[in-house]
Amino acid sequence: MLIKNILILFLVACVGQSAEKLKIGLVLDKGGKEDKSFNSAAYQGATLAEKELGIELKYVEATDVNSIENLHRQFAKKKFDLIIGIGFAQQEAVKKVAAQNPDVKFAIVDGEVSAANVRSLLFEEHQGSFLAGYLAAMKSKTKKVGYIGGMDIPMIRRFATGYSAGVKHFDKSFTIVENYIGITADSWNNPAKAKELALNQYQQGVDVIFVAAGASGSGVFDAAEEKKHLAIGVDSNQNWMKPGFILTSMLKRVDTAVYTTIKDLQNGQFTSGVVRYGLKDKGVDLAMDKHNEKLVSADDIKKLEKIKTDIIAQKITVPDFYLQKKK
Amino acid sequence: MSEIDILSLSFILSVLRVSTPLIFAAQAGLLSEKSGVVQIALEGFMLVGAFSAAVFAHYTKSSHLGFLMAFGCGAVFSLLFSLLVVRFKTDAIVAGTGFNFLMAGLIPFLTKFLFNSTGSTPSIPVEQRLSFEVTVFAILVVFAIYAMMTKTRWGYWIQFAGEYPDGLTACGVSVNKVRWVSILLCGGIAALGGASLSLFLSSAYSPLMTGGRGFIALSALILGKWKPVPTLIGCLVFGTFEALQIRLQGVPINGVVIPVQWIQILPYVLTIILLAGFFGRSQAPAYLGKR
Numbered sequence: 001m002l003i004k005n006i007l008i009l010f011l012v013a014c015v016g017q018s019a020e021k022l023k024i025g026l027v028l029d030k031g032g033k034e035d036k037s038f039n040s041a042a043y044q045g046a047t048l049a050e051k052e053l054g055i056e057l058k059y060v061e062a063t064d065v066n067s068i069e070n071l072h073r074q075f076a077k078k079k080f081d082l083i084i085g086i087g088f089a090q091q092e093a094v095k096k097v098a099a100q101n102p103d104v105k106f107a108i109v110d111g112e113v114s115a116a117n118v119r120s121l122l123f124e125e126h127q128g129s130f131l132a133g134y135l136a137a138m139k140s141k142t143k144k145v146g147y148i149g150g151m152d153i154p155m156i157r158r159f160a161t162g163y164s165a166g167v168k169h170f171d172k173s174f175t176i177v178e179n180y181i182g183i184t185a186d187s188w189n190n191p192a193k194a195k196e197l198a199l200n201q202y203q204q205g206v207d208v209i210f211v212a213a214g215a216s217g218s219g220v221f222d223a224a225e226e227k228k229h230l231a232i233g234v235d236s237n238q239n240w241m242k243p244g245f246i247l248t249s250m251l252k253r254v255d256t257a258v259y260t261t262i263k264d265l266q267n268g269q270f271t272s273g274v275v276r277y278g279l280k281d282k283g284v285d286l287a288m289d290k291h292n293e294k295l296v297s298a299d300d301i302k303k304l305e306k307i308k309t310d311i312i313a314q315k316i317t318v319p320d321f322y323l324q325k326k327k
Numbered sequence: 328m329s330e331i332d333i334l335s336l337s338f339i340l341s342v343l344r345v346s347t348p349l350i351f352a353a354q355a356g357l358l359s360e361k362s363g364v365v366q367i368a369l370e371g372f373m374l375v376g377a378f379s380a381a382v383f384a385h386y387t388k389s390s391h392l393g394f395l396m397a398f399g400c401g402a403v404f405s406l407l408f409s410l411l412v413v414r415f416k417t418d419a420i421v422a423g424t425g426f427n428f429l430m431a432g433l434i435p436f437l438t439k440f441l442f443n444s445t446g447s448t449p450s451i452p453v454e455q456r457l458s459f460e461v462t463v464f465a466i467l468v469v470f471a472i473y474a475m476m477t478k479t480r481w482g483y484w485i486q487f488a489g490e491y492p493d494g495l496t497a498c499g500v501s502v503n504k505v506r507w508v509s510i511l512l513c514g515g516i517a518a519l520g521g522a523s524l525s526l527f528l529s530s531a532y533s534p535l536m537t538g539g540r541g542f543i544a545l546s547a548l549i550l551g552k553w554k555p556v557p558t559l560i561g562c563l564v565f566g567t568f569e570a571l572q573i574r575l576q577g578v579p580i581n582g583v584v585i586p587v588q589w590i591q592i593l594p595y596v597l598t599i600i601l602l603a604g605f606f607g608r609s610q611a612p613a614y615l616g617k618r
Contacts, residue, residue, distance in 0.1 A: 032534055034447040061445055063431075179576045186538045192528035193538075196345060196573050203337045215533050218450060222530045225453050241450075 022082065024049070024262055025075030026059040027068065029087030031188040033061060035215035038235040038254060042086045042109065045255030049262040062090070065185060069093035076101040082265050084258060085109065088155055089185065094118060105270055107261045109254055110155060112274060120274045121257040125155065125250075126162030127311055128284030129210070130318045132232050132250040133166025134307055135286065136208040137174055138300060139230060139247055144175045146206035148197050148220055150213030151187040152180040158321035159212045159234075159250075165319050169307075177201050181216055191219030198223035198231070208232065208247060221246060230295070239291035247295050249287040253277060280312050338570060343462045344528060345573075346566030348373065348537075350465040351520030352544030353551070353558050354472050355513040360553060361476070362509035363489035363502075365616045368408055368423035369517050370541030371430035376401050376518025377525040378434050381448040381532035382441065390455045390526050394519065401518020402511050404430075409510045413503050419616060431535060438532075446534035448525075457527040465523070466559070468516060473555040485509050489612030520544070550601050552610045568593050 026046045028039045043059060050057040058075070062068045068085070072093050075083045082105045085094045091111030098106045098118045106118045113120055136145045147163050149156040164176045179197045181187040194216040198209055202223060210232040211220040217233060224231040224245040233239065233249035257277055264270045277283020286304065288296060310316045352369045359366035379400035384393030411422040435446035442448060476482040484505045487495040492502040524540070525532045547565050551558025572593060575585060 032445050032447070034444040034533075179573075186535070189533050189535060190538050191531070191533055192345075192524055192536065193573075195529055196341060196570070197576070200337075200341065200573050215447065218531065218533070219529050222450075222453070222456075 022053075022055040022262070022266055023078075023080040024055050024057050025072075025078075025080040025083040026057065026258075027071045027075070027083065027085045027090060028059060028061045029089060029188070029214075030062055030064070030185045031214035033059065035188070035217075036236060036238060036241065037214050037217055037233070038252070039086060039214070041236045041252065041254040042084070042258050044236075045258030046084070046262070048255065049259050053263060053266055055262060055266070065089055069096060072097040072106075076104045079104070081105060082107065082262065082270075084261065085111070086254070087111070088153065105265060107258075109257060114273075116272050119261060119270065119272055121254075121261065122274055122276050123252050123254075123257075123284055124276060124278035125252060125284060126158050126165075126318050126320050127279045128250045128252065128286070129159045129162030129212075130166035130169070130311065130316075131279075131286050131304055131307060132210050132248065133163040133168075134170050135166075135248060135296070135300065135304060136163075136210060136230075136232060137167045137170035138303070139295070140174070140208050142205045142207045143171070143173060144177065144204070144206045146177045146198070146201040146209040147179070148194060148201070148209055148211045148213060149178070149180045150182075150216055151185060152183050154321060156180070156212055159210075161319050161321040161324065163210050169316065177204060177206055181213055188214035188216060190216050191222070194219030195223045199227065202227045202229050210234070210250070212250075233287075237287040237289065239287055239289055243291040244294070246292060248292055251285045251287050253283050253285070256283065279308055338574065340459075341570040341573065342563065342566045343459065345569045346562050347462045347465050347523045347527065348520040348540050349544045349547055349562040349565055350462075350469065350559060351523060352517050352541055353547045353562050354465075354468055354555065355515075355517035355520065356545055356548045357472065357551075357553060357555060357558055358485065358509045358516070359513040360548065360615055361489045361612055362485045362506045363492060363612055363614045363617070364412055364506055364510060365419040366423065366510075366513060367420060367542070367545065368426040369520075369544055370537055370539070371423070371427040372401050372404065372514050372517035373521035373524070373537045373541050374427075374430045374434060374535070375404050375514075376521025377536055378437070378448070378521070378532045379518070380522030381451065381525040384451050384455065384526060385449050388455065390451060390457050393526060394457065394461075394522050397518045397522035398515040401521075402515040404518075405510050405514025408514065409507050413506045413510065427541075434532075435534065446532075448532040450531040451526065453530070456530055457523070461523045461527045465519075468519075469555050469559045476555060481505075481508070486612075489614050492614055517541070546601060553612060565597075568597060 031039045033043045046057050060071050068090050076097055084107045086109050088110045094106050094108045095113045098115050109121045147160050167174045181190055181193050198220040208230045211217045212234040220231050221242045225242050230247045232247050235252045238249045239246050356366045356369050376397040380393040380397035383396040384390045408426055411417040412419045438444045438446050488502050488505040495502050543565055547561035548558050550561035
């Protein structure tokens, strides 16, 4: 009898606790919370939700690809309300764990999983990259611009195609030098290699480099600072990292996506399926702030706004690597 | 193509930059392996060095001091390795693997504590970053080790510890003492390799930034047949491949662009060919890995 009572008390306590606060589990990618880029953005969105919506947040970092599934499973086992996977590498894990835990909600950034309890958060990276390319071309004196990608995957290629299209839209005679850091997940965390690639590009006469490589990006910024050239950041607003040398950052508002998903869940509006963030809803954009106001004039911004409205109105079609591939 | 101007100064500088961490690490491995202890913990020592250099450079505002402290920290952590391998006669492969994992885990723990981050340190301003003086120092280290191995009593002791330890004991010299000292130097020098990564090749520590360079250094050591100067050349060969790969990416040769992936596997293919013994018999110390 006593045991039974204790059990009931325990159960009540558990129920009471979960009714109080939503429990959100965040599984970050290998780049880690301090990559000042992609994962940082996700973490910011989640901490904002923690502060404003009063949820309970737990985050973990996947140290290697094989640990991802376990991390999701751990959260699911502990009956978290929503588990958010950050990065394309988590797609398979989310697919599997979500199917086994139909009562737990999942969200995945940069991956597509069709299940009744999964929301896929996708970004129109090519649109933002197009703008970045156009601005890079405006600022280049040598008619040569560069691109450095992290891991050589379709998504990073998508940045590249959008970027080159933007450059070519400004002037067809431009040359674009395209490099990738590597083919493994180490590429997100190899600033030394990124710097070497950037120095090589600058030496070839490139004077603006767009880098989409997570935590490796800092290597490119170091090179830009040393060689007194320009670089363009990615995902988070990275303009502050080296003011005067970072032309702008191609924002990918992972923070907004994460925050909105948590908010929707709290308001009982969580829906599964694909949510796309593009130029239209400022899901991708260029970062303009006090750190780059000397580099980008009001006139330049006006020109960019024109391009932006043209893309939204579909007057300019931005090539999408995902669609090109299927051809 | 002007882009693949192999003999240009910028290419040579690029080779020297990417080789620097390898030179330190390979010489460190040489010291340990010459004394008869298999050294696969180079990666771990490099991580210690990269991390401690970035931390001390950040707090003291002096990269030179950070560089020095990396040697100290590497040497201190090597005591743990020696304790396991020399004192308690643990298998060096097992201890080395464990050591690498321990360092990969310990550093995020410390950064959480110091900077509330999960494994990276604040970046070091451009004027404090080290430059080619590190490479010059690395090459000086090679010749210092060469001189020690061939000219000094300690050098002979280390070689005896790896080739014929019983002979050393017969002369009244403690094999364990010799191994403790060579592993101490190994830890310190490998840590300098890590420090050159975080202070020279980039400007902060980021998680697992060594990216397998400790193992590449080990291959360079095999390529150099466990001799200081040939090992230096081995490191430069690997550095050249890496720099070449960086340079060739996306550049058409006779109108054909070689896929990036193909170029990126080149250093690894080379390692396998070398390990398979295509370049003559390998000349490992006779007593390497035996207890």
